[in-house]
Amino acid sequence: MIPLLTADEMRVVERQAIEGWGVPSLVLQEHAALGALALLPPGQPVHVLAGPGNNGGDALALARLARLEGREVSVWSPSAQPGWRGDAAHQARLWKGLGGEIRTSTAPAEAMAVWRGWVVDGLLGLGTTRPLEGAALAWVRALNASGLPVLALDLPSGLDPSAAEIPGEAVRATRTACFGHRKVCHGLMPAREACGDITVVPIPLDRAPRAALQLLERPILPPRAWDAHKGSFGHVVIRAGSLGMSGAAVLSALGALRVGAGLVTVLTDPEVRAEVAAQVPEAMVRPWQGTLPAEADVLLVGPGGIDQVPDWEGPLVLDASALKEGEGKRWMERPGTAITPHPGEFARLFRLPRPMLMDERLAQARQVSTGKPGVLLLKGAQSVLAGGAREELWINPTGHPGLATGGSGDLLAGMVAGFRAQGLPMREAVAAAAWFHGAAADRLPGAGLLPRDLADQLPELLRG
Ligand SMILES: NC(=O)C1=CN([C@@H]2O[C@H](COP(=O)(O)OP(=O)(O)OC[C@H]3O[C@@H](n4cnc5c(N)ncnc54)[C@H](O)[C@@H]3O)[C@@H](O)[C@H]2O)[C@@H](O)CC1
Numbered sequence: 001m002i003p004l005l006t007a008d009e010m011r012v013v014e015r016q017a018i019e020g021w022g023v024p025s026l027v028l029q030e031h032a033a034l035g036a037l038a039l040l041p042p043g044q045p046v047h048v049l050a051g052p053g054n055n056g057g058d059a060l061a062l063a064r065l066a067r068l069e070g071r072e073v074s075v076w077s078p079s080a081q082p083g084w085r086g087d088a089a090h091q092a093r094l095w096k097g098l099g100g101e102i103r104t105s106t107a108p109a110e111a112m113a114v115w116r117g118w119v120v121d122g123l124l125g126l127g128t129t130r131p132l133e134g135a136a137l138a139w140v141r142a143l144n145a146s147g148l149p150v151l152a153l154d155l156p157s158g159l160d161p162s163a164a165e166i167p168g169e170a171v172r173a174t175r176t177a178c179f180g181h182r183k184v185c186h187g188l189m190p191a192r193e194a195c196g197d198i199t200v201v202p203i204p205l206d207r208a209p210r211a212a213l214q215l216l217e218r219p220i221l222p223p224r225a226w227d228a229h230k231g232s233f234g235h236v237v238i239r240a241g242s243l244g245m246s247g248a249a250v251l252s253a254l255g256a257l258r259v260g261a262g263l264v265t266v267l268t269d270p271e272v273r274a275e276v277a278a279q280v281p282e283a284m285v286r287p288w289q290g291t292l293p294a295e296a297d298v299l300l301v302g303p304g305g306i307d308q309v310p311d312w313e314g315p316l317v318l319d320a321s322a323l324k325e326g327e328g329k330r331w332m333e334r335p336g337t338a339i340t341p342h343p344g345e346f347a348r349l350f351r352l353p354r355p356m357l358m359d360e361r362l363a364q365a366r367q368v369s370t371g372k373p374g375v376l377l378l379k380g381a382q383s384v385l386a387g388g389a390r391e392e393l394w395i396n397p398t399g400h401p402g403l404a405t406g407g408s409g410d411l412l413a414g415m416v417a418g419f420r421a422q423g424l425p426m427r428e429a430v431a432a433a434a435w436f437h438g439a440a441a442d443r444l445p446g447a448g449l450l451p452r453d454l455a456d457q458l459p460e461l462l463r464g
């Protein structure tokens, strides 16, 4: 799990190092500047943009170190009176002590027209509180239009460190030297895209910070015993498939089987039983007669037009038609339950406005899941995982728009049930399903991808 910190969370970590461990803040800045300098191609001229705060301080420190390396360096401030205080003022004195100049211009595009080499963006970082305006905005616009390669210090100036959305204009960086830990803007789209290639520069800070938002990494699956038999990997029961929508039942069954479920029983509407059975001979396919098999380990309901959830006390996965208007709260309060809506289904389930932007999705996912045992997977580009009586949100980074095709969600729901049947706790089962589902897509081209192709990728992907 990769923590994605808000500015406030990062300040806590920074204070702990400075006040708790006694690390001088100038030492932090020196680590940051040295790490960032190493990301610039050797020998190239460097043009450094230094803003009003400590991001500007980092930039001035980098300018000094680059000059000591023998590079051609110029330092620019959008303001004629930068008004540096504290560490940044100290860095400005050091820079000037080495004979460095600090230049400014009211026509940044003209100044940049003669630049060669790389630009270092040290205008704004963690202290960004509002959209760019005035001179800073003019410099960022000129920089983005210049075509010059840019190394952003900590984050591209203009991004809100704690948000996915870009508030106005921001630097489009080639590379970003992210100091200590990734912030929210380094993990979530669209802000992440403005960062270019991200390198986390290690600086002496707590390595396991508290973060309410975390990016999923490849899940670690429990080892399979050498003497395992099909009973060891659980029995998934799937109530899915009606006339005209039998394929959803097939894909759910394939999802459960391809992630390693021991047994899969599909209970379909009677008129589609034969066609489902013909397409997935590995599953037991029976007509739905109102009762569940006694030995089920997990029940998946919904794919292929099934909207009635049978009475059942055990682990339950609900998708598609089973996600009925206004019932979200009920399912989030039921222990051992996972719901997997896309934003439209989510809005209907919880009677909330449809969450369009990532920041809205995070806020709404938090709102409906706080303190609740049910697990929510809010699907979309970068799906949001919440609940299971845990406070932090997880974000799935795998996958691409090729997944936005009919049947992909049915496969995913089957995968959730398949992992849960093998003993993963529900939240971990959902995380594993989301990660491997996206990772399977990442091995395949975008358009024209079939959910069946994803299923075929899974065994090899799971092997590692
Ligand atoms: N947090 C840490 O542990 C470390 C922080 N360091 C650096 O310090 C930076 C944070 O420094 P600061 O807190 O001084 O903040 P910034 O340098 O990001 O911002 C400086 C000031 O700009 C003003 N400002 C905010 N939004 C603006 C806007 N849109 N237009 C114009 N001015 C605006 C604010 O009043 C803010 O105080 C980090 O991003 C990083 O580069 C590093 O030196 C290493 C350690």
Ligand SMILES: [K+]
Binding pocket: 055, 121, 122, 123, 124, 125, 152, 153, 154, 155, 156, 157
């Ligand atoms: K910056």
